[in-house]
Amino acid sequence: MNFTMLRKLFVFSIVMFAFGYALVPFYEKFCEVTGINNLLQPDILVQETQVDTSRWITVELDANTRGLPWEFKPLQSSVRIHPGEPVDVMYEITNNTDRVVNGQAIPSYSPRSLEKYLRKFECFCFTKQVLQPNEVRQMPVQFVIESSIPADVNTVTISYTFFELPDGKKAVNEK
């Protein structure tokens, strides 16, 4: 009887372990269907928002590198925009070394509620960037801040941090 029990438990633990792996495709499908954590496609504007010309929002741009021999900066430190208006800004990365370096940028916003109202059509984040020796690259970010953003928000910060992507590691949006 103990042996049968042991076998059942063994099979059960194998099934549970397999289930853990089965969750990976499951969650990917789940996110694709529900649109949660959508990092793979650019945002689509949910509805045509009106440009609210009565309001100004100052968008500060920030750039950081962590453990990368790169220089990374926005070409303008801030822009003043109307909610609902499409905006283009430019960032620049410079590889200061004489070797090929891979990196990946992670975005972060302040205030944190900005994420709900920010629609990005073009962005370099979560994507592997390969820089040749001494290469300088300009990268655009195109976005809209929806006019439904609360009236008391008038200064926001969009920040990117570049991390080195070691050889053999995939960027977040690579399958």
Next chain:
Amino acid sequence: MKLRLKSVKISNHVGGYMSSKLVSLVGVSALALYSSMAVGSKYNLQEPQSIIARETYDLHVVLMWICVVIFIGVFGVMFYSILKHRKSLGYKAANFHHSTSVEVVWTVIPCIILVVMAYPATKTIIKMKDTSEAAITIKATGYQWMWGYDYLSGEGEGISFFSKLATPKTQIDNKEPKGENYLLEVDNRVVVPVGQKVRIILTANDVLHAWWVPALGVKQDAIPGFIRDTWFTADSPGVYRGQCAELCGKDHGFMPIVVEVLEADAYAQWVSDQQSELVAAEEQAVADADKEFGMDELMAKGEQVYATVCAACHQPNGQGIPGAFAALDGSELVNGPVSEHIEIVVKGKAGTAMTAFGHLSDVDLAAVVTYERNAWSNETGDIVQPSDISQFRN
């Protein structure tokens, strides 16, 4: 306030064995003693210097008093019972064990008190979150173990510096008397103008840190890869000191924050000084880049850099701490190829406490690498020039 209260209660407690007169005498004198002590700001939050800090301070005082009153009420009843309803006085136990109406009342009353407490707190929270319309934005970056500051916008845009503990190691090791601002002094202070809204953006280089200046009422974690923000408007000029408030490793206790608040014109002066220094430093760096330094010059400078940057872990004698921090004296790496040595200093070593020091200048890096290769029993005789470092970087 709490201390005062408790002493009364404890003496009441003992009071079972004392006469009630003695109890009240002890109580009153304890109260008087602690009231006089409580005058000092030592017993409360630091003197507030911004609107948020002031509201927080007032909120704390009000809540404190509400708590004290409830405390006296509840324990007044309990200690009366303890004094009177005891077997040794021949008191016979009653046998009641519930009363729905009483229980409903003492559930509802705390709810009401909590609403009274929550209302002003909610107003302050909403105010704390309003980081809009700041005159100056400063990015503070936490490093193991110092702070980096970049003035992102407003007057002073472009200023950027590191801020490290200025207390000498000899004071920490009790080899000389401790100064007035022991552990709360830095080499470069954050300077801001008085009465202007300053927005602080926080991030970190390696692990979590927290930027805390009690008098200004700000504390915010710094998280690597993410930004957070907070703000303050300083009421009056002065120097306000705080510390890192999130455990960040070995020297967590040794990375203070010092904010110097200046009048508008003094601030403008500071900004122009900084900017001209920045230009001078750049010129110096260009000049140094091609300059050939002598061994003695590099060793002297390297020893300084080593003492401030490296010695905390690798120890002044280069022996490190076995098991935790590698020894440099006699190390294979230090006595091996120069390029590998430079690489580990500039880029750090992943998965260990050895972080990247690429933010130091070429001259400092060249000096410290030269020093390490020729100090203690290391005798490689190698001289590393700033140009070697810039070559490595490129």
Next chain:
Amino acid sequence: MAAVQDHGHGHGHDDHHPTGIMRWVTTTNHKDIGSMYLWFSLTMFFIGGTLAMGIRAELYQPGIQILEPELFNQFTTLHGLIMVFGAIMPAFVGLANWQVPMMIGAPDMAFARMNNWSFWLLPVAGSLLIVSFFVPGGAAAGGWTFYPPLSVQGGLGVDLMIFAIHILGASSIMGSINIITTILNMRAPGLTLMKMPMFVWTWLITAYLLVLVMPVLAGVVTMLLTDRHFGTSFFNAAGGGDPVLFQHIFWFFGHPEVYIMILPAFGIVSEIIPTFARKPLFGYSSMVYATASIAILSCFVWAHHMFTAGMPVTGQLFFMYATMLIAVPTAVKVFNWTATMWRGSMTFETPMLFSIGFIFLFVIGGFSGVICAIVPIDIQVQDTYYVIAHFHYVLVSGALFALFAAAYYWLPKWTGNMYSETLGKWHFWLSMFFFNATFFVQHFLGLAGMPRRIPDYALQFADFNKISSIGAFGFGLTQVLFLYIVISCIRSGEKAPEKPWDGATTLEWTHLPTPAPYHSFETPPVIK
């Protein structure tokens, strides 16, 4: 229900159990296992206490004297882990082992062999923690909350800590399942749920909390382990993860955890106060509901540990209100205890003194808890000595004092001997004095701006730190007195009367001889 059957044919007390060390290794008796749990936790309490003495010695005056910063961090980290997982939690499980079967009229725990296994996992985990001091790189030094990325930097010590936590978690889950099953299935006929002693009720609710949150802790340390060694990026921004995620998961475990450590203490006090007031517990059913609502609410307040991590204003408000709400059921409990004492016929033996001390100091800890719940104030006192003072008031003068009360209360039942009442009272008053000397001043340190987890501090904090250190040494020494009291009670205590507490009404006092026999309630009592 194998255990019940085993004892069924072991009816004539023909215990052929091994003697010597093997008796303890192989025992399935709830009383043996309970004793082992209690001795284990006392041992860990002294080890954790020694670390605390080291910490306070270093903080006795400004400057670095005894512990280098790295070692200091290891001391604070291991002090927290050992006290929480090694001392307080096993002590409550030990009490449950001894008392739950006797209080519900059951012959033993439901899963007697699993009970043995859940105990014997503990010394393994405890040794891993202690051994980690001696591996290269030393013990974990990232605080007992081991936030990444700092805990990703550490060496082998962190891995040992992770494995120790896995093992402790497994032990706790097994222990809780055992307790739940025992309480739900093995009560004496007629003992309905709403007639159970409060201690049993609080443990039932605590056990459910444990089963709910221990897997969460196991999950989060596993994620940390894979981040450290297998290239995942759960908590690493470079790979798209977020260090703050760790804090959310950790505190989803961590906040219920603090109630896991305090609810059984409520239960103990709710047994002792009616006994010594010679009057039934006031508001029994509201006590049960209050305990349950504290347990449920505790699962919705975790982010109040993270107000400074930065969260949207709605989040801060929600967690502030939810946290404040916990004060209501807690207040109800304090009022009920007061009403139980009111017009009783009280005597003040050591268990009663510790229970009153518990209520008194726990309420101070509760008030500082409400103050910490207020976001603007919390942002000032987060990660300072104010918080240290707050949680030592609820965990030392809360959980620990209740454990002392329980030990004094049940020692006669367990050993058949009385402890020394005089020394017991000394133990209480000295603990009371030194505890407050140690921790009360820490409120002021925190308000004035002293961060926690620092090995050295600015000069304005020197006076209070000195007082606090002296208090801590006194408190530590006082606990040696407790050890002496327990040992001399076992060895040479006066013989206890059959029912030393005339007000006691629970089954172990009314239906069992003193000391309790090795096998009790082989025939269940019938409760009318």
